[in-house]
Amino acid sequence: MKAFGTFYGVGVGPGDPELLTLKAINVLKGAQVIAVPRSSDSSSDGLSQALRIAEKAVDLKGKEMMELLFPMTKDRESLKSARKEAAAKVAGALKAGKSVAFITLGDPMLYSTFSYLVPLVREVAPEAPVKVVPGITSYGAAVSAAVVPLAESDEKVIIIPAAYDIDEVKGLLKSFDTVVLMKVNRIFDSLLDALVSMGLDGSAILVSRVGWPEEKIVTDIKSLRGGKLDYFSTVIVKKGI
């Protein structure tokens, strides 16, 4: 009987191909199948970006590419069936003894489709080992690019993904030293109002597309009011900067 392949989650970082780790590169080189998450929503194009980054760091020619389609929807049933279908494809390759590297923007354990797939793949192919290669996160790269420490000494950090309401954010801004707000593009103007009303707009920076040619680091965030922001925009509020 053939041994099962290993299912790898590989973080490729936020954009700069030099931010892949040696381990990520070695796993991508060794894997037989590269699993590429794709969003059906062509306007955001978010999930195939991982492939653009990986291809710049590693020669993927000759690899078997496995496209996995995940619809951009809140509909639980279609999400569930898309994930099940993806898991079945991955499990099929693992059962055939092939190692599968699922590439993911940033880190596979933070807001990534990979983490939804793991239990589903384990259901179908429980014998296949699962290994994760951590990646540089977008907020980690953002604070590095801006040379703003995320936290020092006994400061606490809170990371908030895209979905939230402004009143809750205001409460969190009061309680935490550092607040990372990911994917702020849709609520930026109301976030800006909240920051100005709390006297915190001077303590905030906006970073978008860190590591890409179109990278933007903005310290005067008031200048962005009313403009169109990139989907990959993060605001970091750090008291005292």
Added chain:
Amino acid sequence: MKAFGTFYGVGVGPGDPELLTLKAINVLKGAQVIAVPRSSDSSSDGLSQALRIAEKAVDLKGKEMMELLFPMTKDRESLKSARKEAAAKVAGALKAGKSVAFITLGDPMLYSTFSYLVPLVREVAPEAPVKVVPGITSYGAAVSAAVVPLAESDEKVIIIPAAYDIDEVKGLLKSFDTVVLMKVNRIFDSLLDALVSMGLDGSAILVSRVGWPEEKIVTDIKSLRGGKLDYFSTVIVKKGI
């Protein structure tokens, strides 16, 4: 006039030399001076670990090594004077046109001495460029090793460093989906009591020395009561695991 050298903060990740990024390796290869933070407290040996990791990934022979001593103390005055002295040493090399790579465990922008040095170096050598290479954090590597997603969907993450009180932690555990508690070794038993009383001990894992030969991933954290924990121990509480 000679151009100023660049002051680099380079994250070498939590332990596994394969978790250095390509950028970290390239910067270390190119730098003329490697600045190595050292703690005067030889029992923890915490801060020279960065060198042990970097040396495994890059040949540092022939580089000028610059030891920077930071006392393990809460005394503000001696901390301040140690940091000033370190900054003066770094600035001296930068003014001589040498690039200085300050290596740091994990990430230079998260609980690192590097972030304290930056403003002090800028005071003395404002013309020297400062660049930061982000690193894989210990908690990022920990959740990867344990294959436990840090956050999914709209979940929030809280990162708490070593210094905190248990009542505050209890409040945060009530309110948030994922709580990362770093350097728990000194307060582990009271943290365990709190988790048990909240019915959350089954949702917690302890990871220490991730990526080192002595790496430990413990899911039955009750088994650790009363034992001696490593200085680099992180507890991750994730509701629903």
